[in-house]
Amino acid sequence: MATKPHTTYGTAAKSAGLGSREAKDIVYRELLNPHHATTYTPARFWVGLFFAAIFVPVVGGLFPVLGTMAGYGLEQISTAGWPKWLAGLWPVARPVIDGLLWVHLIVLFITVFSMFAVWMERKQSAHMQCRTGPMEVGYLDPTIFAFGKRWRVLAPFVGLWRKLFPKASPHGWLQTLADGLKLMAKEDLIPRGADVALFVLAPIIAFLGVFAAYAALPFHGAHFGIAADLDTAVYFIAAISSIEAIGVVMAGWGSNNKWSLLGGIRAATQMVSYELPLGISVLTAIVVAGTLSITEIVDLQYGTWLLGWNVFKSPFLCIAFVVFFVASLAECKRAPFDLPEAESELVSGYHTEYSSMRFSIFFLAEYAAMYVVAAFGVCLFLGGWYTGIGPLDAGMHQFQDFMWNQQGADPRWAIALAKGEVTTGQALSAYGFWNVVGVAALGSFVLIGKTMVLVFFQMAARWTYPRLRLDQIMYFCLKVLLPISLVALVGATVWELLSQGNVFFGLLGGHTHQHWHQAAAAAGAGG
Amino acid sequence: MTTVTTNRRGWFGNLFSVTKSLWAGLRVTMSYFVKPGTVITLQYPLQKDDLPDRHRGIHFLETEKCIMCWKCARACPVDCIDIEGTRDGEVDGAFQGKGVVMTRFTIDYSRCIFCNLCCEPCPEECIHMGQEFDYSAWDREGTVKSLLHNQVFDAGLKAKMLADRGDIKRLADDAAAAKKAKAEAAKKAKEAAAAKAAPPKADGATS
Numbered sequence: 001m002a003t004k005p006h007t008t009y010g011t012a013a014k015s016a017g018l019g020s021r022e023a024k025d026i027v028y029r030e031l032l033n034p035h036h037a038t039t040y041t042p043a044r045f046w047v048g049l050f051f052a053a054i055f056v057p058v059v060g061g062l063f064p065v066l067g068t069m070a071g072y073g074l075e076q077i078s079t080a081g082w083p084k085w086l087a088g089l090w091p092v093a094r095p096v097i098d099g100l101l102w103v104h105l106i107v108l109f110i111t112v113f114s115m116f117a118v119w120m121e122r123k124q125s126a127h128m129q130c131r132t133g134p135m136e137v138g139y140l141d142p143t144i145f146a147f148g149k150r151w152r153v154l155a156p157f158v159g160l161w162r163k164l165f166p167k168a169s170p171h172g173w174l175q176t177l178a179d180g181l182k183l184m185a186k187e188d189l190i191p192r193g194a195d196v197a198l199f200v201l202a203p204i205i206a207f208l209g210v211f212a213a214y215a216a217l218p219f220h221g222a223h224f225g226i227a228a229d230l231d232t233a234v235y236f237i238a239a240i241s242s243i244e245a246i247g248v249v250m251a252g253w254g255s256n257n258k259w260s261l262l263g264g265i266r267a268a269t270q271m272v273s274y275e276l277p278l279g280i281s282v283l284t285a286i287v288v289a290g291t292l293s294i295t296e297i298v299d300l301q302y303g304t305w306l307l308g309w310n311v312f313k314s315p316f317l318c319i320a321f322v323v324f325f326v327a328s329l330a331e332c333k334r335a336p337f338d339l340p341e342a343e344s345e346l347v348s349g350y351h352t353e354y355s356s357m358r359f360s361i362f363f364l365a366e367y368a369a370m371y372v373v374a375a376f377g378v379c380l381f382l383g384g385w386y387t388g389i390g391p392l393d394a395g396m397h398q399f400q401d402f403m404w405n406q407q408g409a410d411p412r413w414a415i416a417l418a419k420g421e422v423t424t425g426q427a428l429s430a431y432g433f434w435n436v437v438g439v440a441a442l443g444s445f446v447l448i449g450k451t452m453v454l455v456f457f458q459m460a461a462r463w464t465y466p467r468l469r470l471d472q473i474m475y476f477c478l479k480v481l482l483p484i485s486l487v488a489l490v491g492a493t494v495w496e497l498l499s500q501g502n503v504f505f506g507l508l509g510g511h512t513h514q515h516w517h518q519a520a521a522a523a524g525a526g527g
Numbered sequence: 528m529t530t531v532t533t534n535r536r537g538w539f540g541n542l543f544s545v546t547k548s549l550w551a552g553l554r555v556t557m558s559y560f561v562k563p564g565t566v567i568t569l570q571y572p573l574q575k576d577d578l579p580d581r582h583r584g585i586h587f588l589e590t591e592k593c594i595m596c597w598k599c600a601r602a603c604p605v606d607c608i609d610i611e612g613t614r615d616g617e618v619d620g621a622f623q624g625k626g627v628v629m630t631r632f633t634i635d636y637s638r639c640i641f642c643n644l645c646c647e648p649c650p651e652e653c654i655h656m657g658q659e660f661d662y663s664a665w666d667r668e669g670t671v672k673s674l675l676h677n678q679v680f681d682a683g684l685k686a687k688m689l690a691d692r693g694d695i696k697r698l699a700d701d702a703a704a705a706k707k708a709k710a711e712a713a714k715k716a717k718e719a720a721a722a723k724a725a726p727p728k729a730d731g732a733t734s
Contacts, residue, residue: 045563128556132568464556465549480542 045127048171052123056116056452061444063105063112064219068440070101071224072433075426102227106214114367115176117455122175124456125463134172180360188356191256198254203354203361206247210368213241217375218295220443221385221396222436223428226295233294237376238282241331244369245271248333248340248350251362255353263349266470267333267340273477274330274337277323280485284320284492285310285380298384299400305390309383314499316491321381323485325454328373330477332366335462342467374454375447382450385443396439399428583641583656586634588674592653595627599645599654607638608645622675629675636662637670 074094079087119134126133190199216233218226230236245267252264288310289297301308311321330337341349351362378384386393416422428436468476536544559565569576578584600608611631622629646654654674664670 042563124560126568127560127563127566130559130565130567132566132570135570460553460556460560464552480538 052120053452054449056113057445057449059116060109060112060448061219061441063109064225064444065437065440067102067105067227068220068222068224069433069437071098072428072436074098076429099227102215106211106227110211110214110364110368110371113371114364115180117367117370118176118179118363119173120455121459121462123171124459128460128463134175135169137172137178138170138174140170140174183360184357186356188358189353191353193256194353195254195256198250199353200358202247202251202254203358203365204247205250206244207361207365207368209240209243209245209247210365210372212243213237213372213376214368216240216294217372218298218379218384219447220440221295221298222399222439222443225385225440225443229295230293232292234282234286234292234297234380237294237372238279241369241372242271242275244365247365251354252340252350255350257353259346259348259352260350263340263342263346263352266342266346267350269470270330270333270337270339270473273474274327274481277477277481277485278327278331280482280489281320281324281327282376282380284317284485284489287489287493288313288317288496294379295400298379298386299397301383302386302393302397302400306383306388308386308393309381309388311381311383314492314495316488316495317381319484320488320492321377323481323488324377324381325457327477327481328377329458329461330473331373332369332458334366334370334458336465336468337473338462338467339470339473344467370455370458371451374451374458377454378447378450382454385447387442387446392442396443399431399436399439402427402430578658578660581656582658582660583643585636585657585659585662585672586645586674587655587657587659588632589651589653589655590622590629590632590675592651593629593632594651595629596650598648598650602644602648604642604644605638605640607635609633609635631673632675633671633673635671637667 074097077090077094079090082090123133190196213236215227216230216236218229226233248267249264252260252262252267255261285297286292289300291297291300297310301310301313306312310317312318329335333340339349340346341351343349346352351359354362385396416427595610595612597610600606600610609631610629612627612629614627622632641656643656646656662670
């Protein structure tokens with residue numbers, strides 16, 4: 001026994017000049033593990049990231065484009081040959097049909113976005129922490145049904161997907177769907193002693209506040225890119241998205257649970273601190289644009305390539321954008337401002353007692369709010385649907401110019417539009433259906449794409465920074481962000497007055513507001 | 528509310544240092560994000576981590592070396608090794624060892640304590656603590672694993688065991704033997720084909 005060691009593990013491999021690790025790797029790869037390619041390689045990662053990046057702009061962009069097509073079509077309908085009563089009813093019925101259509105399109109958009117965003121958050125956070133995130137769900141293998149007796153015929157084909165594509169992995173792209181189905185299958189509980197009315201209403205109100213904000217949120221610049229093009233859209237969005245906090249407080253109070261109550265109180269406390277810098281940074285963009293209409297604010301950012309964007313227009317607007325972004329994290333209760341649902345302190349805060357669909361509606365509201373604040377920020381500061389590429393922007397801008405300033409394609413349509421003889425949809429037929437649709441598709445791709453970039457940074461912030469304490473959050477919002485936003489407001493105002501709307505005092509050439517000032521002057525002269 | 532005291536840097540200095548630290552934090556996480564090579568998660572059933580070379584998992588038996596001396600079974604403190612055999616010729620499902628026919632070599636893993644005491648007395652160095660650690664079974668009978676035909680270890684696992692134990696030479700020999708056999712078979716087939724095609728002419732030339 002003593003003459004020979006009782007184990008020779010690894011020694012021969014090492015003396016053979018072949019590290020045992022490499023030897024094992026070879027054996028693993030060639031003999032043991034046909035699926036080894038499910039590991040990440042840089043190439044796979046970047047290709048996956050590319051497709052993930054264009055997924056929501058492409059798929060989500062379909063819905064506003066559909067809305068544009070339908071809205072365009074509805075406006076083409078002429079009531080000329082109709083019976084009188086029906087023709088009289090049409091002006092009432094058309095907006096109702098249009099509105100119902102938009103409701104469904106927005107619900108679909110929110111669903112698609114939320115499902116993707118949850119998956120994206122899981123994958124992104126995983127990669128930020130050297131993990132992989134969900135990897136398995138989504139093989140779309142029909143043989144998953146081979147469990148029941150009836151489907152025994154499928155048994156020989158179990159794992160077909162993997163046999164056909166042994167190196168492919170779905171990277172969990174349907175994980176959110178699976179989780180959602182699981183949530184729906186859960187028992188719906190209302191705790192004893194809960195205030196049932198508040199408990200039931202809370203998720204609805206929380207979601208309602210976010211959902212209503214989508215009504216005034218534009219998707220693209222061609223006509224019908226927005227459910228309701230309000231003159232006070234900015235005010236509307238800022239006001240209605242605060243309703244979410246009421247739902248949260250209701251949930252906290254109605255649950256009859258101390259964790260929930262603390263979460264609700266925190267939500268209310270947090271709201272009074274972040275709303276101020278948020279409102280003032282929004283005000284900065286309004287002051288520069290001189291309008292509350294969000295489509296006009298976006299359109300004023302057209303021109304001079306990237307320098308037309310509010311965020312690049314003056315350093316003060318850049319500061320205002322940073323303040324807006326930070327405050328918007330607090331608005332949608334994302335880390336590092338996720339005090340109301342602090343997992344490590346309050347179980348899960350205001351939705352501790354919620355399960356099943358009620359919980360998933362809260363969850364949906366959170367992700368929908370992420371899109372709202374990000375898209376709001378994109379419209380106010382990052383040039384909305386404008387790409388920053390001159391020729392492309394000019395193509396998108398001509399529609400705005402045509403509708404608002406009666407300039408462009410066919411002057412007869414423009415004149416008729418100005419006189420109010422035709423609807424904007426009819427006037428736009430001067431450009432043709434597919435031209436409008438093309439602009440709509442490009443616009444929504446750009447706007448949603450920019451929004452996804454902001455959402456990416458919202459998630460990056462969540463998975464990087466630790467949660468603030470309640471007193472820290474109030475200090476930060478009231479004593480740091482508020483003074484900064486006030487300085488930005490005054491600075492941006494003075495800058496705007498001194499530069500007369502020119503980009504960097506006209507030093508870099510190009511006037512962002514020229515056409516708008518002309519239009520305003522023309523309107524003034526005409527009136 | 529407790530007062531948040533700013534540090535001696537003052538308001539602006541504090542703002543600056545916070546911005547700097549936020550940037551530093553984001554740089555760390557983003558650097559991991561853009562480098563998928565930093566992912567350390569293994570897809571467990573498909574990929575397995577390297578265990579230490581001397582990990583004590585399910586035993587690996589080099590059945591052809593075993594002489595059925597029972598030393599391992601006797602050394603076992605929990606009496607979980609069960610060996611049966613005969614010298615009376617072939618038995619169905621048995622293994623032809625060194626001069627004996629082994630009909631049974633099982634280890635009850637619901638009792639095994641992985642103490643390595645079975646491996647130490649083995650005169651033929653044929654039983655080893657392996658790297659396999661998945662002992663799960665649907666019932667108690669399932670925890671009794673037979674090592675006779677390497678039921679636990681398929682061909683791949685056996686090759687891995689050899690690699691683990693540094694038996695690269697044997698791996699290479701196996702591969703070379705397989706290659707040689709293949710080449711010989713190919714050669715034979717070629718010769719046969721050539722013989723089939725050539726014979727009349729060849730006969731004519733020699734005679």
